[in-house]
Amino acid sequence: MSGLRLYWRYVANCLRAQMLYPTAFLLRFVTQFLVTIVEFGGLFALFARFGHIGSWHFADIALFYGVISTSFALAEMTSRGFDLFGPQFVKTGDFDRVLLRPRSEMLQLAGFEFGFTSIGRVLQGLVVLALAIALLPISWNIGQVTLLVWSIVGGCALFWAILIAQATLAFWTVEALEVTNTLTYGGVEAGQYPLDIYAAWFRKFLLFVVPIGCVSYLPVAALLGRANVTGLPVVADELAPSAAFIFLAISILAWQRGVARYTSTGS
Amino acid sequence: MSARAFIGPYRALLSVRFSLMLQYRTAAVAGFVTQCWWGIIKIMVLAAFFAGNSRQPISLSQAVTYVWLGQAFLALLPWQADADIAVAAETGNVGYERLRPVDTYSLWFVRALAWRTANACLRAVPMFAVAAIFLPLAGLAAWSWRPPASPLSGLTFAISMTLTVLLSSAMTVILDCAVVALKTRRASNLAPLFVNILSGMVVPLALMPHWAQGFLFWQPCAGLVDIPYRIYFGNLVGRTAGEGLAAQGLWTFVFIFLGRTWLRRVMDRIDMQGS
Numbered sequence: 347m348s349g350l351r352l353y354w355r356y357v358a359n360c361l362r363a364q365m366l367y368p369t370a371f372l373l374r375f376v377t378q379f380l381v382t383i384v385e386f387g388g389l390f391a392l393f394a395r396f397g398h399i400g401s402w403h404f405a406d407i408a409l410f411y412g413v414i415s416t417s418f419a420l421a422e423m424t425s426r427g428f429d430l431f432g433p434q435f436v437k438t439g440d441f442d443r444v445l446l447r448p449r450s451e452m453l454q455l456a457g458f459e460f461g462f463t464s465i466g467r468v469l470q471g472l473v474v475l476a477l478a479i480a481l482l483p484i485s486w487n488i489g490q491v492t493l494l495v496w497s498i499v500g501g502c503a504l505f506w507a508i509l510i511a512q513a514t515l516a517f518w519t520v521e522a523l524e525v526t527n528t529l530t531y532g533g534v535e536a537g538q539y540p541l542d543i544y545a546a547w548f549r550k551f552l553l554f555v556v557p558i559g560c561v562s563y564l565p566v567a568a569l570l571g572r573a574n575v576t577g578l579p580v581v582a583d584e585l586a587p588s589a590a591f592i593f594l595a596i597s598i599l600a601w602q603r604g605v606a607r608y609t610s611t612g613s
Numbered sequence: 614m615s616a617r618a619f620i621g622p623y624r625a626l627l628s629v630r631f632s633l634m635l636q637y638r639t640a641a642v643a644g645f646v647t648q649c650w651w652g653i654i655k656i657m658v659l660a661a662f663f664a665g666n667s668r669q670p671i672s673l674s675q676a677v678t679y680v681w682l683g684q685a686f687l688a689l690l691p692w693q694a695d696a697d698i699a700v701a702a703e704t705g706n707v708g709y710e711r712l713r714p715v716d717t718y719s720l721w722f723v724r725a726l727a728w729r730t731a732n733a734c735l736r737a738v739p740m741f742a743v744a745a746i747f748l749p750l751a752g753l754a755a756w757s758w759r760p761p762a763s764p765l766s767g768l769t770f771a772i773s774m775t776l777t778v779l780l781s782s783a784m785t786v787i788l789d790c791a792v793v794a795l796k797t798r799r800a801s802n803l804a805p806l807f808v809n810i811l812s813g814m815v816v817p818l819a820l821m822p823h824w825a826q827g828f829l830f831w832q833p834c835a836g837l838v839d840i841p842y843r844i845y846f847g848n849l850v851g852r853t854a855g856e857g858l859a860a861q862g863l864w865t866f867v868f869i870f871l872g873r874t875w876l877r878r879v880m881d882r883i884d885m886q887g888s
Contacts, residue, residue, distance in 0.1 A: 370799065381806045388815035395669065395820050396662040524643035528650040536654050543661035548653075 349453055356457025364462055371462070378466030386411065386474055389538075400543050405481035406570055407539065412478050413494070414537035414562045416471030417501025418530070421509065423464035427455030428509040432516030434458075442610050451605065452598075455513070482570070490569055493584060497565035500587025501537075504561050505530060507594040510601050517604035529556055537562040542575040549576065557593055560586035622715050623723045630727035641735050648684040648736065649743060655680045656756055670819040674759055675846045679817050681758035682842045685740035688732035689777060690812065690837060691784035692805045695724055698789045699798035707793055708883060717880060718786065718873050725785035730778055762847025769854050773841035776861035780836050783868035790875045793883070813839035819848065833868070836861035 364371050389411065393404040422429070435441040435455075444451050484490065512526040533556065541549045541563040552559040553576060567574045568583035576582075656677050663673040671679070693699075698721065701707040710717050744758035761767035788801040809815050811834035818829045818839040829835060840857040843849040849857050 370797075373799065374802070377802045377806070380803075381809075384806055384810050385815055388810060391816050391821050392662060394822055396666045398665055399658070399661050400665065524640065525646050527647050532647070532650050532654065535651070539658055539661070544657050548657065 349450065352449065353453060353457050356454075357460045360457075360460040361462060374463040375466045378463055379469055380466075382415070382467050382470040383473065386470070399539065401572075402540055402543075405478055408474055408478035409482065409570065410540060410562050410566050411538045412471055412475030413497050413566055414501060414534055414558070416468060416475060417498050417561065418505050418534045419464050419467035419471050420498070421502045421505035422530075423461040423468065424456055425506060425509045426461050427458030428513040430459070431455065431513035432519070436516045436611060439610050441608065445605075445608075452601070484569065493565055493569055496584075497561050497587050500565075500590040501561040503587075503594045504557065504590035505533070507590065507597040508533065508556070510594070510597040514597070514601045514604045517608055533558045540567060553578075557586075557589040560589040622713075623719065626720065626723055627727045630724065631731045633731075645736055645739050648687060648740065652680050652684040652744070653756075660756075671817060671843075671846075671848055674755070675848065676817060676820075677756060678759045678846050679813075679842050681740065681744040682845065683814055683838060685737040685744075685758075686733050686774075686777075686838075687814075688736055689729050689781050690805075690808050690814065691725075691729075691781045691788060692801075692808060694788040694792040694798060694801045695721070695728060695785060698724075699792050699801075702793045702796055703798065711880060711883070718876050721786050721789055721876070722782050722869075722872075725782040725789070726778060729781055729785070733778075759846065761845050762850075766844060766847050766850065766854075769858070770841055770845040773844050773854075773858055773861060776858065776865060777837055777841050780833070780861055780865045780868065783865050783872055784833075784837075786872040787868060787875065790872060790879050794875075794879050808834055808837065811835070812837040813842070817842075819843065830857075831860055833864040836864055 389407065390404065393399075393407070397403075399407065427435075431441075435444065441451075444454050447454065479486070508526065508529045512530075515526070536544075536548075536552060537558045541552060541559045544552070549559070552563075559576070564574055564576070564578070564583045564586035568580075573580070574583060659676050659680065660673060663669070663676070667673065698707065701710070710720075713720065741758065745760075748754065748757035761770055788804055791800040792798050794800070811829070811832055813835065818826075818835060821829055829839075836857075840849065840861055844854050844857060
């Protein structure tokens with residue numbers, strides 16, 4: 347069986363398992379959608395009060411928000427195994443079993459508890475994106491649609507990289523570290539706004555340390571026809587999401603080193 | 614029974630909970646760093662909004678103080694049912710609660726109270742040290758947690774926060790009842806939806822639309838965040854501060870009454886899972 351087919355098998359299994367309790371499934375889905383959409387409502391309230399933030403209006407921010415929220419939700423949906431790696435695999439010693447199987451351990455973790463309930467969050471991201479597209483006076487052509495999809499794909503890669511890095515840390519710490527939430531949930535929060543509203547040190551952090559700005563601010567500002575204020579050349583806007591893939595590659599390398607030095611905690 | 618013997622079990626529970634919470638120092642440090650980070654992002658966003666349009670019901674420095682207070686007392690928000698009671702509800706052990714020779718409602722209330730306050734104390738103190746003392750020393754006074762508007766505001770804030778703790782505990786017991794009634798901890802999953810937006814954690818309620826202000830002030834969640842913080846920085850004074858305290862007291866009373874009634878009904882026809 348090819349890797350991809352095995353992955354789909356995992357996904358189908360998860361769906362079947364979760365569908366055994368359809369009400370619970372539906373409730374979780376609806377809850378997640380409502381909780382995240384209400385947060386977006388808070389953003390709308392701020393715009394109703396202030397009118398604009400810097401030179402940006404509600405529709406602009408909705409586009410930033412939609413891109414980052416959709417990317418995060420897609421990444422979250424396919425990486426539960428990494429998210430729960432510390433408590434579910436290292437602490438219990440279950441990772442031993444994963445290693446014994448003649449399949450890539452990354453594939454197995456990616457297929458673990460496929461997060462169908464995160465669909466609620468994906469839906470929220472898409473609703474916000476649709477709203478932004480409806481409100482913005484952009485005449486969409488192939489290039490712009492590609493750039494939009496490209497930045498979402500880049501965002502996915504970035505959050506994947508963060509979640510893999512979080513899992514890698516668990517090889518050393520065993521426990522899950524809540525601190526990585528600053529980069530996942532905190533990253534979503536920070537990426538919802540254009541970088542030019544932030545202090546310079548924070549802007550640099552979001553561009554060169556954890557490149558969230560590269561998957562939201564740079565490409566989206568280009569889509570909106572704005573010059574970026576980072577001092578990077580214009581060509582960087584379209585290329586920026588590739589930074590996420592470099593970050594992902596580094597994360598995977600670190601992960602492999604972690605796997606190589608893994609010693610079981612199990613009994 | 615002497616008063617002392619009556620209070621005994623509750624006091625024991627309170628101190629056990631406190632020392633238990635203090636065991637989880639690493640988790641507390643991690644949570645603290647996360648909250649500082651969160652506070653900084655929120656403040657930068659608010660500052661950018663205020664830069665374009667600063668004539669608002671509350672000033673930027675008040676909004677900044679609001680954010681820090683919110684992060685410091687985050688643990689007081691009734692986001693979920695008591696973890697032990699949730700486990701007990703799912704395993705059927707909740708039946709043992711019927712065997713204890715104390716009033717179940719009071720016990721659960723004290724349990725929630727101990728949990729919330731221990732958690733909040735653990736985080737509020739370092740948050741105050743960083744946001745109110747370190748930031749001004751580091752030359753970032755504009756981003757710091759300011760002292761209360763006046764000694765009277767500070768005093769009223771202390772009273773209001775006491776009511777906040779009671780209100781939050783009463784709401785937690787309601788969530789406990791929901792979890793026991795439905796036998797799953799997911800019964801309280803919708804709580805954050807209402808708590809976050811209606812308490813002012815997402816956006817300070819004073820910055821919400823003008824037409825909604827009356828409703829927002831008198832709904833129960835305002836007493837968790839918005840009312841005490843507005844008292845702190847002098848946005849609610851005199852009569853309005855009194856109204857704020859009244860709203861908190863009223864809702865605490867209502868939720869205690871509802872919780873007592875519901876708990877009695879739940880416990881009367883409890884069916885236990887497990888052996």
